[in-house]
Amino acid sequence: MSSLPVLKAADFASDQDVRWCPGCGDYSILAQMKKVLPELGVPREKIVFISGIGCSSRFPYYMNTYGMHSIHGRAPAFATGLKSTRPDLMVWVITGDGDALSIGGNHFIHMLRRNIDVNVVLFNNRIYGLTKGQYSPTSREGQITKSTPMGSIDHPLSPLSLALAAEATFVARSIDAHVKHLGQTLARAAAHKGTSLVEVYQNCNVFNDGAMAYAQEKKQRDDNVVELEHGKPLIFAKGTKGIRLVGNHLEIVNTADVPADDLLIHDEKSPNPSIHMMLARMSYPEMPEPIGVFRAVENVETYDDQINAQVDLARSTKGEGDLEALFASGDTWTVQ
Amino acid sequence: MTASPTTNKNVQSVSGITVRLAGDSGDGMQLLGTQLTNTSALAGNDVATFPDFPAEIRAPRGTRAGVSGFQVQFASEEIFTPGDVLDALVVMNPAAMVTNLSDLRKGGILIANEDGFNEKEFKLAKVESNPLDASVIEETYRVVKVAMTKLTRDAVSEFGLGTKLADRCKNFFAMGLVYWLFGRSLDPTLRFIEAKFGKKPDVAAANVAALRAGWAYGETTEAFGESYQVNAAELVPGTYRNIMGNQAIAMGLVAASKLSGKEMFYGTYPITPASDILHELTKFKNFGVRTFQAEDEIAAICSTIGAAFGGTMGVTASSGPGIALKGEAMGLGMILELPMIIIDVQRGGPSTGLPTKTEQSDLMQAMFGRNGESPLPVLAPRSPGDCFDIAIEAWRIATECMCPVIILSDGYIANGSEPWRIPALSELPKIRVSHPEGSDGSEAYKPYMRDENLARPWARPGTPGLMHRVGGLEKEDITGNVSYDPANHQHMTDTREAKVAQIANRIPPQDVFGETSGDVLVVSWGGTYGSCHTAVDRIQKAGHKVSHAHLRYLNPMPSNIGELLGSFKKVVVPELNKGQLRMLLRAEHLVDCLGINKVQGKPFTVTELVEQITEIAESAKNQTPSAGGVARSAS
Ligand SMILES: Cc1ncc(C[n+]2csc(CCOP(=O)(O)OP(=O)(O)O)c2C)c(N)n1
Ligand code: SF4
Numbered sequence: 019m020s021s022l023p024v025l026k027a028a029d030f031a032s033d034q035d036v037r038w039c040p041g042c043g044d045y046s047i048l049a050q051m052k053k054v055l056p057e058l059g060v061p062r063e064k065i066v067f068i069s070g071i072g073c074s075s076r077f078p079y080y081m082n083t084y085g086m087h088s089i090h091g092r093a094p095a096f097a098t099g100l101k102s103t104r105p106d107l108m109v110w111v112i113t114g115d116g117d118a119l120s121i122g123g124n125h126f127i128h129m130l131r132r133n134i135d136v137n138v139v140l141f142n143n144r145i146y147g148l149t150k151g152q153y154s155p156t157s158r159e160g161q162i163t164k165s166t167p168m169g170s171i172d173h174p175l176s177p178l179s180l181a182l183a184a185e186a187t188f189v190a191r192s193i194d195a196h197v198k199h200l201g202q203t204l205a206r207a208a209a210h211k212g213t214s215l216v217e218v219y220q221n222c223n224v225f226n227d228g229a230m231a232y233a234q235e236k237k238q239r240d241d242n243v244v245e246l247e248h249g250k251p252l253i254f255a256k257g258t259k260g261i262r263l264v265g266n267h268l269e270i271v272n273t274a275d276v277p278a279d280d281l282l283i284h285d286e287k288s289p290n291p292s293i294h295m296m297l298a299r300m301s302y303p304e305m306p307e308p309i310g311v312f313r314a315v316e317n318v319e320t321y322d323d324q325i326n327a328q329v330d331l332a333r334s335t336k337g338e339g340d341l342e343a344l345f346a347s348g349d350t351w352t353v354q
Numbered sequence: 355m356t357a358s359p360t361t362n363k364n365v366q367s368v369s370g371i372t373v374r375l376a377g378d379s380g381d382g383m384q385l386l387g388t389q390l391t392n393t394s395a396l397a398g399n400d401v402a403t404f405p406d407f408p409a410e411i412r413a414p415r416g417t418r419a420g421v422s423g424f425q426v427q428f429a430s431e432e433i434f435t436p437g438d439v440l441d442a443l444v445v446m447n448p449a450a451m452v453t454n455l456s457d458l459r460k461g462g463i464l465i466a467n468e469d470g471f472n473e474k475e476f477k478l479a480k481v482e483s484n485p486l487d488a489s490v491i492e493e494t495y496r497v498v499k500v501a502m503t504k505l506t507r508d509a510v511s512e513f514g515l516g517t518k519l520a521d522r523c524k525n526f527f528a529m530g531l532v533y534w535l536f537g538r539s540l541d542p543t544l545r546f547i548e549a550k551f552g553k554k555p556d557v558a559a560a561n562v563a564a565l566r567a568g569w570a571y572g573e574t575t576e577a578f579g580e581s582y583q584v585n586a587a588e589l590v591p592g593t594y595r596n597i598m599g600n601q602a603i604a605m606g607l608v609a610a611s612k613l614s615g616k617e618m619f620y621g622t623y624p625i626t627p628a629s630d631i632l633h634e635l636t637k638f639k640n641f642g643v644r645t646f647q648a649e650d651e652i653a654a655i656c657s658t659i660g661a662a663f664g665g666t667m668g669v670t671a672s673s674g675p676g677i678a679l680k681g682e683a684m685g686l687g688m689i690l691e692l693p694m695i696i697i698d699v700q701r702g703g704p705s706t707g708l709p710t711k712t713e714q715s716d717l718m719q720a721m722f723g724r725n726g727e728s729p730l731p732v733l734a735p736r737s738p739g740d741c742f743d744i745a746i747e748a749w750r751i752a753t754e755c756m757c758p759v760i761i762l763s764d765g766y767i768a769n770g771s772e773p774w775r776i777p778a779l780s781e782l783p784k785i786r787v788s789h790p791e792g793s794d795g796s797e798a799y800k801p802y803m804r805d806e807n808l809a810r811p812w813a814r815p816g817t818p819g820l821m822h823r824v825g826g827l828e829k830e831d832i833t834g835n836v837s838y839d840p841a842n843h844q845h846m847t848d849t850r851e852a853k854v855a856q857i858a859n860r861i862p863p864q865d866v867f868g869e870t871s872g873d874v875l876v877v878s879w880g881g882t883y884g885s886c887h888t889a890v891d892r893i894q895k896a897g898h899k900v901s902h903a904h905l906r907y908l909n910p911m912p913s914n915i916g917e918l919l920g921s922f923k924k925v926v927v928p929e930l931n932k933g934q935l936r937m938l939l940r941a942e943h944l945v946d947c948l949g950i951n952k953v954q955g956k957p958f959t960v961t962e963l964v965e966q967i968t969e970i971a972e973s974a975k976n977q978t979p980s981a982g983g984v985a986r987s988a989s
Contacts, residue, residue, distance in 0.1 A: 027669070031869075033798065034823075034835065038747060038966070047841070049661075056602055061818070062821055063792075063815065063816055063817060063818045063820070063821055064815075064816055066663075066815050068660070069825075071826075073457040077824070078823050079823050079836065080822055083821055084815035084816075084823070085823035085824070085825075086660075086663055086690075086822055086823070086824050086825060087655065087823065087824070087825025087826060087827065088659075088686060088825065089656070089682050089683060089826060090827065092652060092653065092656040092683070092714075094658065095648065095652065095653035095654075095656035095657045096656045096657065096659055096660035096663070097660060098646070098648075098653070098657045098663070099619060099621055099646070099656065099657030099658055099661035099662075100660035100661060100663055100664045100815075101660075102619065102646060102661065103619050103644060103660075103661045103664050103665075103666040104665070104666070104816065105815060106817065107664070107815055124649055124650060124653070125649065125652075125653050125656075127649075128648075128649040129433065137586060137675050154781065158756070177965070191613030204950075207762055216823075234425070241405070257937060262711070291866075298956065324620075325644050325646070328639055329639045329640075329642060329643075329644060332639035332640040333639075333640045333642075335640075336640040337640065338640060338641075339608065339640045339641030339642070340614070341608070341609055341612050341639060341779060342642075342717065342779060344605065344608065344638075345595070345605065345776045345777070346593070346594055346776060349392055349395075349396055349542060349595065349596070350593050350595045350598075350776065351395070351396050351592060351594055351595075352592070352593050352594070353398065353586075353588075353590070353591050353592060353593075354588045
């Protein structure tokens with residue numbers, strides 16, 4: 019067996035011009051993806067990107083892999099059909115907050131609960147970019163947009179809460195501007211067997227500039243974001259603050275005031291998603307927002323493995339399908 | 355050794371019998387009908403069936419809305435329909451009687467379960483008094499009243515079943531009686547009981563006892579003077595089985611999968627009357643069939659496209675409402691130019707419409723129900739058995755032309771059954787499918803290069819050097835890159851259209867039953883084949899110059915259609931819709947077609963077609979070809 023050629027980020031760039039607005043957070047996610055993929059050692063031809071519709075969903079055109087830019091909200095369904103029949107491929111689903119949670123909400127839920135072995139990157143800019151600035155299911159209440167001149171009256175949806183409710187096996191969040199963290203998170207998602215969801219806070223500098231500046235800007239990030247690490251306590255604000263579980267809620271404490279083992283220790287492997295759900299509900303400005311891996315539960319069977327296992331089992335118990343025998347099954351009679 | 359008794363009474367030989375079994379939806383009429391059908395088919399008769407059931411699973415008992423019926427015609431000659439008028443009608447209660455009696459011919463046999471006719475049932479059926487007592491009934495029909503419930507209870511008493519279970523056996527009693535009347539063997543049904551209830555010996559024994567009691571009742575009672583015998587039909591030699599449309603589609607798909615060496619992915623969402631295709635295909639996992647019950651019809655077709663992109667043949671099926679949901683994805687499948695099959699088992703519309711009744715009103719949806727210019731090939735089977743061939747043909751076209759292909763079946767074909775001659779594998783067409791081989795990647799791969807069929811290559815992910823991206827945005831010719839260039843859009847639209855149009859060169863020319871010119875050409879499609887064929891046969895025998903062209907290819911149509919339409923003084927298009935094929939023929943060929951249209955959730959009867967077509971034939975007889983404003987140009 020010949021060893022695989024060593025690929026570089028540039029090898030994953032397609033010959034197509036990238037057409038996002040200058041300054042868009044999408045560029046950073048694309049760059050990290052191109053950086054991470056060569057490190058996985060998966061040949062380009064074994065990788066498929068499937069997207070829905072939106073600015074972010076142009077992503078597959080920019081990758082020198084196999085790809086499909088599909089229809090709005092349905093990428094999970096295309097990925098399900100592909101992965102169920104081609105478990106040998108590494109499948110990425112690229113989606114936006116409108117794409118995944120509005121028109122595609124149903125498919126999003128079912129992909130997660132089936133635990134199909136695909137990696138989902140949800141670009142969350144809390145706005146509709148491609149259709150030029152309407153509010154999205156993740157827009158803040160009261161947000162003024164083109165379609166909500168008097169402020170949005172919808173209650174926003176948290177993709178991570180939704181994913182946890184669907185018993186997703188891998189749930190994570192990262193930030194476009196936090197490139198190192200983003201790269202590491204994508205790599206962990208790729209390594210997970212089962213559906214992995216990475217929500218990425220992505221700045222749409224044209225229609226929703228700064229909507230997540232509290233998490234994106236270096237200056238503010240320390241105070242407003244808490245990085246999750248398995249087995250470590252939840253600490254932020256340069257170590258001065260921590261998170262403690264009291265009864266059935268989480269609260270902020272000064273680390274100076276409480277003993278270290280009073281702080282919540284992050285357990286991404288817990289099969290019980292209750293605390294993961296509490297983490298997902300932490301939201302700025304009341305609480306710092308967690309980034310990193312919320313939940314990573316291994317050894318849950320994947321849909322693609324099981325659909326193929328049933329085919330194998332049928333073949334081993336009934337034998338390879340025989341057309342003549344099939345036609346003649348049931349009552350037959352002969353006309354001379 | 356045979357388990358079937360033989361009769362001592364007179365046996366009258368007849369060429370065919372049409373019988374309908376009708377009762378409450380809980381009475382087991384569908385089971386009774388299926389058994390009678392199989393038994394008749396095994397006896398060598400040609401058979402055709404028409405099950406008709408309520409949309410509600412447990413419609414209110416005893417009401418007219420809850421009546422479930424099963425009609426079967428069995429004959430000693432080739433038949434194409436389940437028959438118009440009934441020779442015999444079996445009714446289990448008053449509601450079944452009043453809703454079905456009008457189809458029984460004068461002098462026909464009416465067998466009624468007397469025990470089902472009481473005050474309570476009259477109320478449920480909304481009849482004033484016992485309909486059996488009307489003097490006109492005795493005068494018009496040969497009425498046989500049988501206390502089926504009581505006789506069944508007596509017959510099964512020794513098995514100690516509760517009353518409820520005992521009463522459930524009464525459809526087997528009715529079956530026994532019907533079997534006696536029509537000289538059917540009990541053996542196939544005895545085998546069926548053994549296979550189905552073998553694990554519950556008391557239930558099996560009770561059903562056997564009820565079946566035999568029904569038979570014995572016919573033999574001993576004075577009610578019937580004679581029984582009837584329908585001899586075997588002269589069918590093409592071969593081995594036969596009985597087959598339903600949905601079953602035949604499933605089997606055709608599996609056959610095509612083998613013939614093409616391609617495994618199959620079936621993504622679907624349950625809907626009447628398409629669900630049985632899913633139920634059938636789940637049994638074929640050892641053929642490499644992967645079935646996926648998606649969260650909705652959109653996911654169903656999208657998963658199918660995902661599988662097709664991966665190099666596996668994708669199939670999805672639904673009925674009208676689900677096909678409406680699939681519209682956007684069908685357009686994507688069209689522009690991606692990937693092979694797949696989309697089956698629409700039509701039912702009464704619009705919207706939820708008449709879920710368990712038949713109609714042919716999705717033709718326009720299949721032709722045009724997508725945004726933009728997005729023609730797709732459309733095929734329609736003409737009978738349950740033809741579903742097998744159509745499935746293979748759709749697979750062939752889809753893979754040869756790299757495009758989605760639509761199959762328009764309908765509820766009548768899907769649930770109806772007929773004897774099907776089992777083909778030898780050597781009779782089935784080979785389907786050649788190839789995938790481009792890998793390259794060193796020194797040259798950019800061209801996913802939208804085309805072959806002589808204008809088909810692009812089916813490059814599978816995983817193949818080195820062929821990396822490419824597809825999507826719904828307009829493609830640049832050859833490279834497949836996104837392109838907004840106006841001239842390119844025109845070119846790609848024209849090419850995709852031409853790709854579908856050229857299929858006409860590779861399908862058989864339209865055949866005609868009768869002369870290729872004359873007074874009237876009857877043009878039909880889909881499930882109305884049987885009634886139209888039988889009607890035209892009768893009209894021809896009555897001396898009229900009427901011919902019949904039945905379309906299995908609706909898009910593109912065979913290339914000789916225009917010429918054919920122009921060779922008759924009048925063209926008549928019977929359809930179970932408001933005139934959709936007629937509109938297409940008029941638009942395409944400038945021929946002033948006449949329509950015979952019916953949207954009652956019921957198939958055409960042969961009689962109604964004979965009447966209406968004969969009338970048109972009479973008026974066409976004296977017409978000179980140029981008169982009457984009939985445009986005769988064919989373009
Ligand atoms: C069926 C359908 N409905 C609507 C649209 C229009 N549309 C395109 S993208 C989009 C929203 C995209 O928002 P999001 O998913 O947040 O992606 P972003 O552009 O912000 O990356 C909408 C409504 C469409 N393309 N298809
Ligand atoms: S509109 Fe927003 S999301 Fe879209 S490319 Fe521009 S900056 Fe990015």
